[in-house]
Amino acid sequence: MEQSVPVYREQELSDLSLADRAREARKLIIDMAAAPTGCHIGGSLSVIDLLVVAYAKYGHDKNNSVILSKGHAAAALYAALYVYGRLPTNPAESYGRQGSLYTGHPNHKLPGIPFATGSLGHGVAYAAGWALAQRLQGSGGLGIAIGGDGELQEGLIWETAQIVQAQSLTNFIYIIDCNGGQNDGYVDDISPIRHLKERFEAFGFAVREIDGHRHDDIFSAITTDSDKPLAVLARTVKGKGVAALEGNPDAHYAKIPANLARRWKVSLS
Amino acid sequence: MTTTLSGRETYKDELAKLAETEQRIICLEADLGGKNHPFQIRHPNRFLNLGIAELAGVDIAAGLAEAGYVPFISTFAAFAALRAAESVKLSMGYMGKNVKLVAPYGGVSGGWFGTTHHALEDIAVIQSFQNIRIACPHGEEETRRVIREAAASAEPYYIRLSRNDAFESLPRASQRSCRDLLVEERAAPDVWPRLCLISVGEQATELCMKLAEEYDFIVHAHACYVDSQSLKAYVEPLKALADRFLVVEEHRATGGTASYLALLMSEYPVHSHNCGEQWPTYGGTHAEVLADLGFGLEPLRRQIQSLLGGLDGI
Numbered sequence: 001m002e003q004s005v006p007v008y009r010e011q012e013l014s015d016l017s018l019a020d021r022a023r024e025a026r027k028l029i030i031d032m033a034a035a036p037t038g039c040h041i042g043g044s045l046s047v048i049d050l051l052v053v054a055y056a057k058y059g060h061d062k063n064n065s066v067i068l069s070k071g072h073a074a075a076a077l078y079a080a081l082y083v084y085g086r087l088p089t090n091p092a093e094s095y096g097r098q099g100s101l102y103t104g105h106p107n108h109k110l111p112g113i114p115f116a117t118g119s120l121g122h123g124v125a126y127a128a129g130w131a132l133a134q135r136l137q138g139s140g141g142l143g144i145a146i147g148g149d150g151e152l153q154e155g156l157i158w159e160t161a162q163i164v165q166a167q168s169l170t171n172f173i174y175i176i177d178c179n180g181g182q183n184d185g186y187v188d189d190i191s192p193i194r195h196l197k198e199r200f201e202a203f204g205f206a207v208r209e210i211d212g213h214r215h216d217d218i219f220s221a222i223t224t225d226s227d228k229p230l231a232v233l234a235r236t237v238k239g240k241g242v243a244a245l246e247g248n249p250d251a252h253y254a255k256i257p258a259n260l261a262r263r264w265k266v267s268l269s
Numbered sequence: 270m271t272t273t274l275s276g277r278e279t280y281k282d283e284l285a286k287l288a289e290t291e292q293r294i295i296c297l298e299a300d301l302g303g304k305n306h307p308f309q310i311r312h313p314n315r316f317l318n319l320g321i322a323e324l325a326g327v328d329i330a331a332g333l334a335e336a337g338y339v340p341f342i343s344t345f346a347a348f349a350a351l352r353a354a355e356s357v358k359l360s361m362g363y364m365g366k367n368v369k370l371v372a373p374y375g376g377v378s379g380g381w382f383g384t385t386h387h388a389l390e391d392i393a394v395i396q397s398f399q400n401i402r403i404a405c406p407h408g409e410e411e412t413r414r415v416i417r418e419a420a421a422s423a424e425p426y427y428i429r430l431s432r433n434d435a436f437e438s439l440p441r442a443s444q445r446s447c448r449d450l451l452v453e454e455r456a457a458p459d460v461w462p463r464l465c466l467i468s469v470g471e472q473a474t475e476l477c478m479k480l481a482e483e484y485d486f487i488v489h490a491h492a493c494y495v496d497s498q499s500l501k502a503y504v505e506p507l508k509a510l511a512d513r514f515l516v517v518e519e520h521r522a523t524g525g526t527a528s529y530l531a532l533l534m535s536e537y538p539v540h541s542h543n544c545g546e547q548w549p550t551y552g553g554t555h556a557e558v559l560a561d562l563g564f565g566l567e568p569l570r571r572q573i574q575s576l577l578g579g580l581d582g583i
Contacts, residue, residue, distance in 0.1 A: 065332075114335050116359065122355070125329050125332075126329070129330060132329060137337075156324050156325055167319075
């Protein structure tokens with residue numbers, strides 16, 4: 001049985017389409033990049049469509065848990081939660097500031113964030129644990145982890161994948177934001193993750209490859225309909241939506257002036 | 270005649286019993302639980318050997334805890350506290366997930382297994398994470414009680430056990446929690462002790478029991494829980510026992526119980542009998558490896574003699 005979760009500004013948000021929510025979320029991410037601290041904007045803009053669709057599909061049921069494991073994209077997580085009314089205040093208004101819970105990596109003291117990620121890999125294992133619990137309870141709930149392709153360099157990911165296979169967690173979905181970048185450059189230049197589809201298949205996953213910015217494709221891809229756990233390789237563009245950032249590995253983190261943030265937001269709409 | 274069980278066998282037996290009535294208990298192993306695990310036999314649907322994956326195992330336990338389960342996850346202390354340290358810090362310490370981490374092979378109880386399987390740093394590591402209860406029970410009965418207390422608590426736990434040592438616990442009133450300092454009853458309570466021995470862990474408790482029996486100027490207080498909150502709660506009861514303290518613990522001096530108590534009781538001399546600064550590079554039994562590290566009855570007796578200027582004429 002589906003259970004409800006608290007929603008703020010429900011009426012205001014109820015008519016927004018997926019595209020509307022993604023656009024509003026991108027604006028919030030840009031606003032957070034204009035905060036005194038700046039934010040990890042490149043990976044936030046690459047992952048935001050995945051988050052928006054994942055919450056649309058699974059965010060209304062308390063038996064599901066959506067975990068952003070690439071926690072440096074906290075701005076995207078806060079933005080996604082806000083455009084679904086899951087956060088009581090606008091994260092961009094206090095992001096990174098003293099006394100604010102909107103820290104640079106996800107804060108589990110905020111509603112809708114059960115696990116503080118940022119140290120890479122842990123969110124995937126936590127989501128697997130949630131999936132295991134739902135299976136034991138027979139709730140039908142899912143554990144959904146959204147990670148990065150650079151994050152795949154962490155051994156913890158493969159330790160977890162091994163367990164997911166061994167425990168036959170068919171209610172586990174692992175969505176990978178394959179934007180090709182990481183902190184110091186391109187994944188392919190630093191430590192390439194080759195044969196990714198084959199790797200996950202070897203670990204017993206069903207694998208789907210999609211365009212990680214096409215909402216319909218994401219929506220249909222993140223469905224568990226086989227006897228295997230699911231890995232979704234979502235091809236994305238770092239900095240997606242802002243021409244000056246798209247595909248630029250230097251867009252991993254940025255602090256921008258307010259006037260530039262205004263121009264970038266106008267360009268979105 | 271019943272046989273006294275070691276700490277790790279007691280853990281498995283007690284948890285399997287508890288799970289008869291507590292359906293939320295899940296037993297996780299990282300491939301070191303051994304064959305014929307009683308929990309696996311009695312509750313196969315709630316027993317999972319996750320394989321050799323300690324870091325992921327603790328995070329997976331956190332996910333189970335978030336969903337309402339009470340996961341107990343066990344692996345050797347060296348791997349629990351050190352290999353899985355970041356998961357313990359974040360999932361258990363920072364986020365306070367209700368995970369119980371049970372760690373046999375504490376200290377050098379692995380004996381001849383060697384340093385890769387020893388943990389003389391675990392309490393310092395776990396204590397520095399904050400918010401995690403740390404229990405070092407002595408003997409079968411206290412271990413059973415700690416497991417029951419952990420299962421009933423919503424707090425994360427680190428429970429340090431030994432390998433095969435099997436002891437009878439000090440008697441403790443049934444209504445008292447293992448979180449209470451346990452003061453061994455003395456034959457001559459009207460003698461103000463010159464020294465209070467504070468024991469942490471099984472071998473240390475055995476040593477302190479022997480010396481407290483030999484010398485009536487010694488009072489023995491057994492500390493089962495050694496997390497920072499528990500140590501703070503011990504301060505006033507300890508002050509009522511003596512003016513000088515010697516903590517006996519199978520651990521490094523750095524980050525050990527003595528160092529934290531010394532901070533909490535700065536007006537009192539707090540000394541430490543510990544495993545020193547050397548690496549345990551030799552084989553042998555548990556007691557022999559401890560002896561190589563200068564930890565044992567005679568070294569302790571000599572240390573007391575040095576502290577007090579003699580052992581006679583008290």
